[in-house]
Amino acid sequence: MEPIAGGPAQLVLTASIARRYYVDGRSKVEIADEFRLSRFKVARLLDQARSSGLVRIEISHPGNVDLDLSARLQEAFGLRRAIVVDTPEDEPAALRLQLGKAAAELLTEIVTADDVLGLAWARAVTAMTDQLTSLARVPVVQLTGALSRPDVEANSVELVRHTARLSGGPAYLFYAPLVVPDATTARALRQQPEVAEAIGHFDAVTKAVVGLGSWDAGQSTLYDAMDTDACEQLRKRGVVADISGVFVDAKGAPVQSKVTERVIAINAEQMNAIDEVIAIPYGLGKVEAVRAAVRSGLVNGIVTHSPLARALLDEVP
Amino acid sequence: MEPIAGGPAQLVLTASIARRYYVDGRSKVEIADEFRLSRFKVARLLDQARSSGLVRIEISHPGNVDLDLSARLQEAFGLRRAIVVDTPEDEPAALRLQLGKAAAELLTEIVTADDVLGLAWARAVTAMTDQLTSLARVPVVQLTGALSRPDVEANSVELVRHTARLSGGPAYLFYAPLVVPDATTARALRQQPEVAEAIGHFDAVTKAVVGLGSWDAGQSTLYDAMDTDACEQLRKRGVVADISGVFVDAKGAPVQSKVTERVIAINAEQMNAIDEVIAIPYGLGKVEAVRAAVRSGLVNGIVTHSPLARALLDEVP
DNA sequence: CACAGCTCCGCTCATATGAGCAGACAGGTT
DNA sequence: AACCTGTCTGCTCATATGAGCGGAGCTGTG
Numbered sequence: 216m217e218p219i220a221g222g223p224a225q226l227v228l229t230a231s232i233a234r235r236y237y238v239d240g241r242s243k244v245e246i247a248d249e250f251r252l253s254r255f256k257v258a259r260l261l262d263q264a265r266s267s268g269l270v271r272i273e274i275s276h277p278g279n280v281d282l283d284l285s286a287r288l289q290e291a292f293g294l295r296r297a298i299v300v301d302t303p304e305d306e307p308a309a310l311r312l313q314l315g316k317a318a319a320e321l322l323t324e325i326v327t328a329d330d331v332l333g334l335a336w337a338r339a340v341t342a343m344t345d346q347l348t349s350l351a352r353v354p355v356v357q358l359t360g361a362l363s364r365p366d367v368e369a370n371s372v373e374l375v376r377h378t379a380r381l382s383g384g385p386a387y388l389f390y391a392p393l394v395v396p397d398a399t400t401a402r403a404l405r406q407q408p409e410v411a412e413a414i415g416h417f418d419a420v421t422k423a424v425v426g427l428g429s430w431d432a433g434q435s436t437l438y439d440a441m442d443t444d445a446c447e448q449l450r451k452r453g454v455v456a457d458i459s460g461v462f463v464d465a466k467g468a469p470v471q472s473k474v475t476e477r478v479i480a481i482n483a484e485q486m487n488a489i490d491e492v493i494a495i496p497y498g499l500g501k502v503e504a505v506r507a508a509v510r511s512g513l514v515n516g517i518v519t520h521s522p523l524a525r526a527l528l529d530e531v532p
Numbered sequence: 533m534e535p536i537a538g539g540p541a542q543l544v545l546t547a548s549i550a551r552r553y554y555v556d557g558r559s560k561v562e563i564a565d566e567f568r569l570s571r572f573k574v575a576r577l578l579d580q581a582r583s584s585g586l587v588r589i590e591i592s593h594p595g596n597v598d599l600d601l602s603a604r605l606q607e608a609f610g611l612r613r614a615i616v617v618d619t620p621e622d623e624p625a626a627l628r629l630q631l632g633k634a635a636a637e638l639l640t641e642i643v644t645a646d647d648v649l650g651l652a653w654a655r656a657v658t659a660m661t662d663q664l665t666s667l668a669r670v671p672v673v674q675l676t677g678a679l680s681r682p683d684v685e686a687n688s689v690e691l692v693r694h695t696a697r698l699s700g701g702p703a704y705l706f707y708a709p710l711v712v713p714d715a716t717t718a719r720a721l722r723q724q725p726e727v728a729e730a731i732g733h734f735d736a737v738t739k740a741v742v743g744l745g746s747w748d749a750g751q752s753t754l755y756d757a758m759d760t761d762a763c764e765q766l767r768k769r770g771v772v773a774d775i776s777g778v779f780v781d782a783k784g785a786p787v788q789s790k791v792t793e794r795v796i797a798i799n800a801e802q803m804n805a806i807d808e809v810i811a812i813p814y815g816l817g818k819v820e821a822v823r824a825a826v827r828s829g830l831v832n833g834i835v836t837h838s839p840l841a842r843a844l845l846d847e848v849p
Numbered sequence: 850c851a852c853a854g855c856t857c858c859g860c861t862c863a864t865a866t867g868a869g870c871a872g873a874c875a876g877g878t879t
Numbered sequence: 880a881a882c883c884t885g886t887c888t889g890c891t892c893a894t895a896t897g898a899g900c901g902g903a904g905c906t907g908t909g
Binding site: 221222223224225226227229230231233234237238264265267268269270271272273274275276277278280282283285286287289290296297298317320321323324325 | 540541543544546548554581584586587588590591592600603606615638
Binding site for chain 4: 850852853854855856857858859860862864865866867868870874875877878879
């Protein structure tokens, strides 16, 4: 990367050749011909030009998606999809808007008529569906119960219904909370016709968008909605992230517990069977949660913002 | 140049491929293999990436030589050499120092033991020789008489002697002014043994560094040293530049005149026979002079600074 | 002077690549 | 349905390219 060439004339020659090759797109043979050099010499000068840093290649584009970072994130974690939005915004609501837009575009692009779409409840997912403008005609399946929080008006049901309407496909939705006080109630709820029908479609889902929370106060809607005992119990079991009701530890292994039975949502096995599972995490507090979710293999698509992406890649400066 | 790709996933894919290709240097076949695409698809995505501006290729390097500009200048004017120094400096003396350094490096690089070096008198040439630290063993021939100006202590003779000493080769130098009041005196001077000997070596010169002035007050040392009548006469004949005593018009044609006979210097024909003739112009006032000098074919190497280079290329912004 | 060690050059030959073509498909139009 | 029309795909085949080799020239050293 360092050994820079000899004299200035040499450098200018190299620069000329580099431009002919990279900018004008001429072949090395043509260049060799023009400069009265052997094509080998030209090739060597070009190698030198690149290795010495004389020719710099940048990947960027006008939009607010950092393609280079996206590609690197995708590769580094073996993801099917990664979209990194480069925005100075750090106010959560505005950020969600941006990420929602990007995720909506992604969904529009990757969902085809052969898919079955699963949607979990999460603010970020709502942000996405709010920005959705077109979608192939697919069935839309509700993957989790809803948590109604005072600060969020939309609920899981609206989210699914809205998307299905936009798509033109059938909706499989139900009215139930994400978490209930005991396993018995949960079992009873799962017996309900609408719930049972939706659950029955889980196996058919090919693409899903889920919520992703870090198992800490304020970092997971589910955590905040659950009783302290349950939260603590899960933490002791090593849970660092919840993926729309599926708990995973730092190694990415799903954690089974009594609490799991109280959750009305897709389970780890079912989620694992889905071809593409996309999450939309943001905020530096979710670094470990994202790592865990990705390690688990349950989540293989990420839409996020550049600070979190950089943190994930350990490029913290 | 404009049609950017479709969806964000597509973009990220393209970015990934672009990085594999341009940054990691993988072959398209390998990439196609890795991404489960045909090599044609990969090639098309890469074409698209380049034409849409997603991949940007820059040519630059740490030094203060603007290689890209140099290469473009060289090509645009069909020059053998072009070195453009990118410096914020615009104070003439400091600028001369920078250009002198660049020119000295160039000379060191391109002069080989087979060459015969010719040096004209000019402040810029002195600036170069002052920065010269090593040179192949070559004869050094004085190409012009000296103009002694009160503000410049070095004269043509010192310049040649110093260079020859550094090189280790013989010096052919003489003591005579560049311009004398009448042709008779000039003829007499040319008969002098040292002068005649130097002139006798003009035909052997293979590389030369000359001065280049715009035919205006303050833009040419020769102009300033000459009587007003002669200056005016030459201007009427269309002279726009003097190349160390050779006058050329805007078309680059050498202008013969009575004044020419009063100059003790290499003539147009002899200069034309020299393989490489390098000038070191600076200052935006010399744009037309440089054009004329280059058009004449007498000067085929330029060492200059970026503002003048840009002006020459009509990139004035 | 001979020689090892070095760099630089251009060759061969297997491989990568581009130009241009024809089939497959989608969406609209008669 | 039949028919354009444009887009996208992967093919063939000629050409461009890279890896590795041996020879030429240069330099310092015994």
